[in-house]
Amino acid sequence: MKLTDLNRQRSIGANCLLIELGPFRILVDAGLNPKAVGKEATPDFSLLEDDTLDFILLTHSHLDHLGSLPLIMRKHPEATVITSVPTVSLAPRMLRNSCNVMKKQKAELNIPEYPLYEFGEIDDVERRLLPILFNQPKTFYAHDDALEITYFAAGHVAGAAAIKLVYKKERIFFTGDVLFDAQRILPGACLPDENFDIVVTETTRGQTERSKDQSRELETARLVETIDRTIRRGGSVLIPSFALGRMQEMFALIHAQQQARNLPFCDVFATGLGMDLVNYLDMITRKTDLVHFRIHTVKQLGVKPLKHALTPGIDVAQKGIYILSSGMLVPNTPAYHVAASLLDHSHNAICFVGYCDPDTPGGQLLATSKGNSFLFDKLDHVATVRAHIEKYDLSGHADRQELVDFALACNPRTIVLTHGDPPAREWFEDELQFQSPKTKIIDPLPGKTYSL
Numbered sequence: 001m002k003l004t005d006l007n008r009q010r011s012i013g014a015n016c017l018l019i020e021l022g023p024f025r026i027l028v029d030a031g032l033n034p035k036a037v038g039k040e041a042t043p044d045f046s047l048l049e050d051d052t053l054d055f056i057l058l059t060h061s062h063l064d065h066l067g068s069l070p071l072i073m074r075k076h077p078e079a080t081v082i083t084s085v086p087t088v089s090l091a092p093r094m095l096r097n098s099c100n101v102m103k104k105q106k107a108e109l110n111i112p113e114y115p116l117y118e119f120g121e122i123d124d125v126e127r128r129l130l131p132i133l134f135n136q137p138k139t140f141y142a143h144d145d146a147l148e149i150t151y152f153a154a155g156h157v158a159g160a161a162a163i164k165l166v167y168k169k170e171r172i173f174f175t176g177d178v179l180f181d182a183q184r185i186l187p188g189a190c191l192p193d194e195n196f197d198i199v200v201t202e203t204t205r206g207q208t209e210r211s212k213d214q215s216r217e218l219e220t221a222r223l224v225e226t227i228d229r230t231i232r233r234g235g236s237v238l239i240p241s242f243a244l245g246r247m248q249e250m251f252a253l254i255h256a257q258q259q260a261r262n263l264p265f266c267d268v269f270a271t272g273l274g275m276d277l278v279n280y281l282d283m284i285t286r287k288t289d290l291v292h293f294r295i296h297t298v299k300q301l302g303v304k305p306l307k308h309a310l311t312p313g314i315d316v317a318q319k320g321i322y323i324l325s326s327g328m329l330v331p332n333t334p335a336y337h338v339a340a341s342l343l344d345h346s347h348n349a350i351c352f353v354g355y356c357d358p359d360t361p362g363g364q365l366l367a368t369s370k371g372n373s374f375l376f377d378k379l380d381h382v383a384t385v386r387a388h389i390e391k392y393d394l395s396g397h398a399d400r401q402e403l404v405d406f407a408l409a410c411n412p413r414t415i416v417l418t419h420g421d422p423p424a425r426e427w428f429e430d431e432l433q434f435q436s437p438k439t440k441i442i443d444p445l446p447g448k449t450y451s452l
Contacts, residue, residue, distance in 0.1 A: 001019065001020065001021050001167075001170060001172065001198065001451075001452045002018075002019070002020035002021075002449055002450065002451055002452070003017060003018070003019055003020075003200075003416060003442075003444065003449070003450050003452055004017070004018040004020075004047060004444075004447065004448065004449045004450070005017055005018075005418070005444040005445070005446055005447070005448070006018055006027075006043035006044050006045065006047055006048075006446075006447070007031075007033075007043055007044075007446055008033070008036075008040065008043070008044050008446055008447075009033065009446060010421075010422055010425065010443070010444075010445065010446060011033075011420070011421050011422070012064060012204060012357070012419055012420060012421065013031065013032075013033030013034070013035065013036070013041075013064060014030075014031045014032055014033040014036075014041060014042055014043045014064065014067075014068060015029045015031040015043075015064055015065050015418070015419055016028070016029050016030050016031060016043035016068070017029065017174075017200070017418065018047065018048065019165070019172075021147065021165065021167045021170065021172070022143075022145055022147075022167050022168065023142070023143035023145055024054050024055070024142065024143065024145070024147050024167065025051060025052065025053050025054050025055075026053075026054060026055045026056075026057060026165070027053055027055070027056045027057065027072065027079070028057045028059065028163065028174055028200075029057070029058060029059055029065040029066070030043060030056065030058075030065075030066070030067075030068040030069045030071070030072045031043070031062075031063065031064040031065045031066060031067050031068060032063050032064060032066075032067025032068050032098070033064065034063065034064060034330070035357070035359060035360075037105070037109060037111055037114075038111050038113050038114070039113060039116075041067075042067075042068045042071060042116070043068055043072075044446070044447060045068075045071065045072060045075065047447055048072075048075075048076075052076070052078055052079075053072070053076040053078070053079040054078075054079060054080065054140075054142055054143075054147075055079060055080050055081075055082060055140070055147075055149075056069070056072065056073070056076075056079050056080070056081045056082070057082050057083070057149070057163055057174075058081065058082065058083040058087060058091065058129075059083075059154070059160060059161050059162070059163065059174070059176035059177065060084075060087060060154070060156065060157055060159055060160035060161060060176065060177060061087050061090040061091045061094045061157070061158075061159060061244060062094075062157065062177070062242075062244065063094060063098055065176075065177070066091055066094060066095065067094075067095070067098050068116070069081075069091070069095065069125055070095065070116075070117035070121040070122060070124070070125055071116060071117060073121070073124065073125060073128065074117070074121060080130060080140070081125070081128050081129050081130060082129075082130050082131075082132055082149065082151075083129055083130070083131060083132075083151075083159070083161070084131060084132070084134065084151055084159045084160075084161045085131045085132075085133065085159070085284075085288060085290070086158045086159030086284045086288065086290055086291065087129075087131075087158075087159035087161070088126075088129045088131045089280055089283065089284060090158060090159055090244065090277070090280055090284075091125065091126075091129065092122055092123075092125060092126040092129075093273075093276070093277065093280060094244065095117075095122045095125060096119065096122055097243075097273050099115050099117060099118065099119060099122065102114040102115035102116060103115050108332075132149070132151055133151070134151050134152055134153050134161070134190075134290075135150070135151075135152060135153075135190075136150070137149070137150040137164075137166075138150070145167075146167075147165065147166070147167050148164075148165070148166040148167075149163065149164070149165060150163070150164040150166075150192075151163060151164075152164065152189070152190060152191050152192060153187065153189060153190045153290065154175065154176045154177065154178040154179070154189045154191070155178055155179035155180060155181070155182075155183070155186060155187065155188045155189040155396075155398075156176070156177045156178055156179045156186075156189070156245075156396045156397065157177070157186070157244055157245035157396060158185075158186060158244070158245060158281055158284060158290065158291045159284075159290070160176060160177055160178070161176055162174060162175050162176045162178060162189065162191055163176065164192065164194075164196075170197055170198075171194070171195070171196045171197050171198075172196060172197065172198045172199075172200070173192075173194075173196040173198070173199050173200070173410060173412075174200045175191070175199070175200065175201045175202050175403065175406070176202065177202055177204070177396070177397060177419065178191070178202060178397070178398050178403070179395075179396050179397060179398050180398050180399075180402050181216050181398075183245075183249055183396075184249055184252045184253055184256070184292075185245075185248055185249055185252050185281070185291060185292050185293040186245070186249075186290075186291055186292065187290075187292075189398070191406065193409070194410065195410055195411045195412075196410045196411075196412050197412060197413055197414070198412055198413070198414045198415075198416065198452050199407045199410050199412045199414075199415050199416070200415075200416040200418055201403055201406075201407050201415060201416070201417065201418070201428070202397065202398075202403070202418060202419035202420065203400070203403070203417050203418065203419060203420030203424045203425050203427075203428045204355060204395075204397040204419055204420050204424065205355075205395065205397050205398070205399060205400045205424065206400050206420050206421075206423065206424025206425060206426070206427040206428050207421070207423050207424045207427065208393075208395075208399075208400065209400070210393065210399045210400075210401070214393060216393075216394065219392045219393045219394055220253065220392075220394065222390075222392060223253075223351055223353065223392045223394070224253075224257050224262055224263060226349055226351055226388065226390060227254075227257075227263060227321065227349070227351070228262065228263050228264065230347070230348065230349040230388065231263070231264050231266050231319075231320075231321070232264060233347050234319065234347055235319070235345070235347035235348040235349060235387075236315075236316055236319045236320055236321070236322060236342060236348050236349075237320075237321045237322065237348070237349045237350075237351060238322045238324065238335060238338050238339055238342055238348070238349070238350045238351070239321065239322065239323045239324075239351050239353060240324060240325070240326060240327045240328065240329055240335040240339070240350070240352060240353075240362060241274065241323055241324065241325060241326075241327050241335075241353065241354070242274075242325065242326065242327040242354060242396075243272065243273040243274035243277060243325040243326075244273075244274070244277055245396060246327060246353065246354050246396065247270065247274035247275075247277070247323055247325065248274070248277065248278060248281050248293050249394075250323045250353065251268075251270075251278070251293075251297055251298055251301060251303070251323065252293060252297055254268060254301060254321060254323075255297045255300060255301050258301075266319070266320045266321060267302070267304060267318060267319065267320030267321070268301050268302065268303050268304065268320055268321045268322075268323065269303070269304050269305070269306050269318070269320055269321070269322045269323070269324070270303050270304075270305075270306070270322075270323045270324060271305050271306040271324065271334050272324075272325055272334060273325060274323075274324075274325050275298075275303070275305075278293075278295055278298050279295060281293040282294055282295040303323075306322070306324065306334055306338075310337050310338060310340070310341050311341065312337075312340040312341060312376060312379045312381035312383070313340070313341070313344050313381055313383060314341060315341060315342065315344075315345045315348070316338065316341050316342065322334075322335075322338050324338055326362075327352075327353075327354045327355070327356065327362065328355075328356050328357055328360035328361065328362035328363065329360060329361040329362035329365065330360060330361065330362075331361065331376075331377065331378035332378060336361060336376070336378070336379075337379070339361075339365070339376075340376045340379050340381050340383060342387050343365075343374060343383040343384075343385060343386065343387050344383050344384055344386055344387070345386055345387060346386040346387065346388075347387075348387040348388070349387055349388040349389075349390070350365070350387055350388070350389050350390075351390055351391075351392060352366060352389075352390070352391040352392065353391075353392050353394040354394065354395055354396060355395050355396070355397060356391065361376070365385075365389060366389065366391055368385050368389075369385070370385050370386070370389070371384065371385060371386070372384070372385055373385075400424075400427065400428065400431075403428075404428065404431050404432060404435065407432065408432070408435060408436050408439075412439065413439065413440060414439070414440040414441075414442060414452050415432055415439055415440070415441050415442070416442045416443075416444060416450075416452070417429060417441070417442065417443045417444075418444075425443045426443075428441075429441050429443055440452075
């Protein structure tokens with residue numbers, strides 16, 4: 001087997017792996033890097049040259065895995081595009097939102113090549129997606145040969161999949177983005193207990209050590225306590241959330257805690273893509289047993305749209321809980337604007353509940369001490385950090401030790417590291433090599449082909 005990482009950076013970004021297995025050429029994911037713009041945000045598809053592509057295997061619908069899919073499908077109309085049942089519904093909706101964002105950025109940031117694709121191409125993506133069921137091996141034939149592909153539920157987000165490939169006697173496993181813990185609206189990962197020759201694992205949380213007395217339940221209790229305290233003292237709470245998965249998870253959590261009388265009833269505000277995805281997750285719940293979220297949760301919460309005017313530095317007029325995208329306070333998003341209104345006021349709170357890149361405004365705010373200044377660059381506003389700022393370990397990614405344990409339990413001859421910043425990958429490489437000195441550990445350089 002040969003592996004080439006087409007991501008231009010050794011980081012979380014435009015996730016895309018080229019796998020050459022016997023006569024088969026396979027692409028695993030085709031993402032967009034949220035920290036780059038234009039073609040620099042895409043995988044380096046020039047490394048594919050003009051060869052044909054047999055399969056594009058999509059793990060899930062987050063844009064860092066999905067966002068360049070129309071581009072590669074444009075060049076390779078012959079490729080079979082495979083994904084999970086929920087992702088067949090979610091992927092086109094996420095791509096349409098991405099196209100809309102690029103059209104806005106074209107004018108705002110003067111990026112002439114945006115949008116990278118049009119709605120007609122997304123319609124083509126939707127027609128070509130081939131769903132396969134979890135835990136049911138499917139054999140594909142080409143080149144007078146056979147390849148077996150199996151998808152497994154990976155937790156993380158609705159439809160997220162880990163992938164098993166079997167070619168002759170070679171067995172390869174890709175974790176994708178994985179979470180073993182169950183979420184309120186989604187079961188945890190259910191990965192196979194088998195041996196593999198090669199394991200390709202994500203490394204997102206390599207820099208994050210979970211203490212032994214820390215758990216998802218305790219972190220949830222801390223978050224609920226902060227929300228309760230803030231609302232009762234007359235403040236507002238902002239929960240920056242990823243539109244797919246995390247926003248709906250927060251709706252379900254707040255609703256359950258209010259019903260249990262652990263939180264006071266109050267106004268809840270949300271807007272944008274995450275509200276539209278409520279309908280998608282409700283549909284997936286009704287049609288499958290893979291997600292547990294119903295639209296009546298949002299209706300019973302009485303979620304209101306974010307319509308009132310916001311002025312940086314001036315506290316929001318309507319008190320309550322703001323569950324808004326983006327999860328990292330990316331500029332020009334609802335969460336960014338509300339944060340600029342809340343931050344100067346000590347009775348408010350901003351609660352981060354997922355991964356936050358240190359280079360984003362969210363990551364920078366978490367690193368800013370109380371009483372110091374914080375610049376909302378796009379709003380030309382300098383705030384003083386008076387609100388309560390805290391991060392809660394409710395990530396959609398598995399704990400690093402869980403992933404090390406899983407990878408080593410597969411007894412592979414080779415482990416490949418992906419989807420992590422350099423320090424995170426370095427921790428995994430050191431830990432895996434320490435625990436299993438005979439296992440070959442590869443942290444692939446962008447564009448370099450490795451024979452495994």
